[in-house]
Amino acid sequence: LAKTTQPISMDSYEGQEVNITCSHNNIATNDYITWYQQFPSQGPRFIIQGYKTKVTNEVASLFIPADRKSSTLSLPRVSLSDTAVYYCLGPGGGSTLGRLYFGRGTQLTVWP
Amino acid sequence: EAQVTQNPRYLITVTGKKLTVTCSQNMNHEYMSWYRQDPGLGLRQIYYSMNVEVTDKGDVPEGYKVSRKEKRNFPLILESPSPNQTSLYFCASSSDRSGNQPQHFGDGTRLSIL
Numbered sequence: 001l002a003k004t005t006q007p008i009s010m011d012s013y014e015g016q017e018v019n020i021t022c023s024h025n026n027i028a029t030n031d032y033i034t035w036y037q038q039f040p041s042q043g044p045r046f047i048i049q050g051y052k053t054k055v056t057n058e059v060a061s062l063f064i065p066a067d068r069k070s071s072t073l074s075l076p077r078v079s080l081s082d083t084a085v086y087y088c089l090g091p092g093g094g095s096t097l098g099r100l101y102f103g104r105g106t107q108l109t110v111w112p
Numbered sequence: 113e114a115q116v117t118q119n120p121r122y123l124i125t126v127t128g129k130k131l132t133v134t135c136s137q138n139m140n141h142e143y144m145s146w147y148r149q150d151p152g153l154g155l156r157q158i159y160y161s162m163n164v165e166v167t168d169k170g171d172v173p174e175g176y177k178v179s180r181k182e183k184r185n186f187p188l189i190l191e192s193p194s195p196n197q198t199s200l201y202f203c204a205s206s207s208d209r210s211g212n213q214p215q216h217f218g219d220g221t222r223l224s225i226l
Contacts, residue, residue, distance in 0.1 A: 032212040043116075043202050043217025044155070087155065089211065098143065098162045099170060100211045104154035 004090040009107040018075045020106050022088030025069050033064060033071045034089040038105070044087060048073070075108075083110045114139045118203050118218035125193060126226050133188045133221050135203030143206040144186040145215070148172065148199040155202070161186055162209035193225045 005023045012018045024033065032051050036044035048055060050062040050071070061074040075082055085105040116137045125131055137144065145160035147170075157170030161180040175197055177189040186205075190197060200222050204215040 030210070030212070034212075034214060036215075041200070041220065041222075043204070043220055044215075045217070046214035049214060085154075097210055098145075098160050098168060100145065100157055100160070100215075101171070102147070102155035102157075104152070 003101050004088045004103050006086075006088055006103060006106045008104060009109070011109050011111065012078055013111050014079055015077050018078050018082075018108060018110075020073045020075075020086055020088075020108065021070055022073070023070045024088070024090050027068055027090065031090070033062070033068075035060070035062065035071075035073045036087045036089065036102075038085045038087065044102075047086075078108075078110045080110050080112060082108060084108060114216065116203055116205055116216050116218040118201075118221050120221060121219065122222050124224040124226065127194055128192050131190050131193060131223075133190075133201060133203075133223070135186045135188065135218060136184050137186075137205040137216070138184065139205060139207070139216065140183065141205035141207050141216075142183070143209040143211075143215075144180065145170070145204050145206075146176070146178065146186070146188045147202045147204065148197075149202065149220075150199050158188070158201075190223075193223075195225045198223060198225045 034049040035047045038044040048060045048062045055062045063072040087102045087105040090101045119134045146158040147155045156172045159178040161167045203218045206215045207213050
């Protein structure tokens, strides 16, 4: 099971770029890295997913180094509405197929 | 509209009174899972199912039961609820049983066990 480690909290100001790094030392060869966003009292929402190098969509970018033991979610020019908890997901391959570990996530607070 | 529907959204009940939280998805997904969320502990997986009649324990299965008799439904059963099961519960589904495809989450069920 690819357990993940992320900072508990981060603070930023509106308009800044925010980078949240997640470590997943024992990620399996076939595992993708997936990030979710969660607002209070709502279910997590998919943001972005990648396997290696860089992936970009309209919301965020995801950077994955060659060894894939970590990943960095990049949110460009954050706004107050980006205040949320961000989870890096470590799927479980092999004998733990289907077992998923969300962890505690990173609470991002954006200030005006 | 693709969605995961949980019921009830809120429930206050008493210790020992059996309850069931229903979860239904309309995306024909093979994979379904239950999570509980507690302050400071993030999301923890309770049970998951990779197909009909196939269920497995997650990180915190004690005190819970599940069943997967049909593809769209994955109810969470608390046979004898206790106060430590007071929590926010989420059901999710995915087209990929390994977790490598994005999961779709329901809106959550807030349970209070007195």
